[in-house]
Amino acid sequence: MKILVTGGAGFIGSAVVRRAITQRGYTIANLDALTYAANQANLDSIADNPDYSFHRADIRDLDALVKVFAETDPDAVMHLAAESHVDRSIEGPIAFVETNVMGTANMLQAARTHWEGLSDARRDAFRFHHISTDEVYGALGPSGFFTETTRYAPNSPYASSKASSDMLVRAWGKTFKLPVVISNCSNNYGPFQFPEKLIPVVILKALAGEAIPVYGDGSNVRDWLYVDDHAEALLTILERGKLGEIYNVGGDAEVSNLDLVKQICAIIDKELDRSTPSDSLIKFVTDRPGHDFRYAIDSAKIKSELGWTPSVTVEEGIAETVRWYLENREWWQAIQARGHKQDRIGLAVGVKA
Numbered sequence: 078m079k080i081l082v083t084g085g086a087g088f089i090g091s092a093v094v095r096r097a098i099t100q101r102g103y104t105i106a107n108l109d110a111l112t113y114a115a116n117q118a119n120l121d122s123i124a125d126n127p128d129y130s131f132h133r134a135d136i137r138d139l140d141a142l143v144k145v146f147a148e149t150d151p152d153a154v155m156h157l158a159a160e161s162h163v164d165r166s167i168e169g170p171i172a173f174v175e176t177n178v179m180g181t182a183n184m185l186q187a188a189r190t191h192w193e194g195l196s197d198a199r200r201d202a203f204r205f206h207h208i209s210t211d212e213v214y215g216a217l218g219p220s221g222f223f224t225e226t227t228r229y230a231p232n233s234p235y236a237s238s239k240a241s242s243d244m245l246v247r248a249w250g251k252t253f254k255l256p257v258v259i260s261n262c263s264n265n266y267g268p269f270q271f272p273e274k275l276i277p278v279v280i281l282k283a284l285a286g287e288a289i290p291v292y293g294d295g296s297n298v299r300d301w302l303y304v305d306d307h308a309e310a311l312l313t314i315l316e317r318g319k320l321g322e323i324y325n326v327g328g329d330a331e332v333s334n335l336d337l338v339k340q341i342c343a344i345i346d347k348e349l350d351r352s353t354p355s356d357s358l359i360k361f362v363t364d365r366p367g368h369d370f371r372y373a374i375d376s377a378k379i380k381s382e383l384g385w386t387p388s389v390t391v392e393e394g395i396a397e398t399v400r401w402y403l404e405n406r407e408w409w410q411a412i413q414a415r416g417h418k419q420d421r422i423g424l425a426v427g428v429k430a
C-alpha cells in the first residue's frame with residue numbers, strides 16, 4: 078500500500094511514518110511544509126529507505142497538493158498536518174484557520190480529484206483518514222467521558238479549527254462519497270515531541286534548573302497516550318476501520334497536570350541522582366484563557382471493534398520519555414539553537430520571567 082502522510086515530519090506523523098515502514102512495509106510519501114515544529118531529524122532512521130519519499134508542500138496550496146498526488150499516486154491518505162498548539166492559537170488564531178480548516182479543505186479536494194480518477198478496484202479500497210483531537214468535544218467536569226457521539230463544543234481557536242476540519246471531512250464523505258474515516262485522540266507524549274508541549278517543557282526546564290510553569294493551580298486533567306500506541310491505533314483504523322466512522326483513541330491514563338509534573342520531576346531526580354528535588358522549581362503561573370478543565374476519552378469502540386488497546390502505562394511511558402530526552406540532548410539542543418525557547422508561549426500567557 079502507498080500512503081500519502083501529511084505532517085509526517087511532526088511528532089505524531091513521524092511516529093506513524095517510522096512504524097508504517099518498519100512494521101508494515103508500506104510505501105510512504107511524506108508531504109510536509111516543514112514549519113517550526115516539523116523536524117526531518119525525526120525521520121533519520123528511515124530517511125534512506127527506498128519505501129520513503131519526502132515532498133515539501135504546504136496544505137494551504139491546492140496546486141502544490143494536486144502535483145504531489147500526481148507524483149505519488151497514493152492508495153490512501155493519512156492527514157496529520159496541522160497547527161497543533163493551543164497557546165499559539167490564542168496568540169494567533171488566523172494561522173490555525175488557514176492551515177487546519179482551509180488546508181483540510183484543500184487536501185479533501187485534491188484527494189477527491191485523485192480518487193475519482195482511480196480504477197474501480199483502487200477507488201473501492203481508497204481511504205482518507207483524518208487525524209483529529211478530543212478537544213473538539215470541549216471540556217469535562219470531574220466525571221464522564223467523551224464518546225464518538227458526544228456533541229462538538231470546542232473552546233479554543235485550535236479546537237474549533239480542528240472541529241471545523243472534522244466537519245469538512247464528514248461533508249466530503251456524505252456529498253462526494255469520498256471514503257473517509259476520522260479519529261480523535263487524547264494528549265500524546267513520547268520521544269521527538271516538540272518542546273512546547275507540557276511534558277518536554279517540564280523535562281527541559283527541570284534539566285536546566287529553571288522554573289517549571291504550571292498553569293493555574295495544576296488541577297486540570299489530561300488523558301495521556303503514548304505516541305507509538307497512537308501510531309498503532311492509526312494504522313489499525315486505516316487498515317480495518319469502517320468507512321464514515323469516527324474512532325476515539327485514548328491512553329486510559331488520566332492524570333492532573335500537577336501530579337504529572339511531580340512524577341516527571343521524581344524520575345529526573347532518580348535518573349540524575351539529584352539531592353534537591355526538581356519539584357521545588359514548580360511555579361504556578363497565570364492560567365491559559367478558556368483553559369479546558371478535563372479531557373477523558375472512552376476508547377471502547379476501537380477496542381471492541383478493531384481490537385486495539387494501549388500497551389504502555391503512563392508510568393512506563395513517562396520514564397521512557399524522560400530517558401529519551403536525557404539520551405538525545407543533541408535533538409533538542411538543535412531545536413534550541415534554532416532559536417526556539419520552550420518558555421516563549423508560557424511568557425505570552427503570563428509567566429513572570
Ligand SMILES: Cc1cn([C@H]2C[C@H](O)[C@@H](COP(=O)(O)OP(=O)(O)O[C@H]3O[C@H](CO)[C@@H](O)[C@H](O)[C@H]3O)O2)c(=O)[nH]c1=O
Pocket residue numbers: 161162163164209210211212262263264265273274275276278290291292293297298299334365372423
Ligand atoms: C505548555 C504547558 C501546558 N500546561 C498545561 C495546559 C494543559 O492543561 C496541559 C497540557 O498542555 P499542552 O501540552 O499544551 O496540551 P493541550 O493543550 O492539552 O493540547 C494537546 O492535546 C490535544 C489532545 O487533547 C491535542 O489536540 C493538541 O494538539 C495538544 O497540544 O498542561 C502547563 O500547565 N504548563 C505549560 O507550560
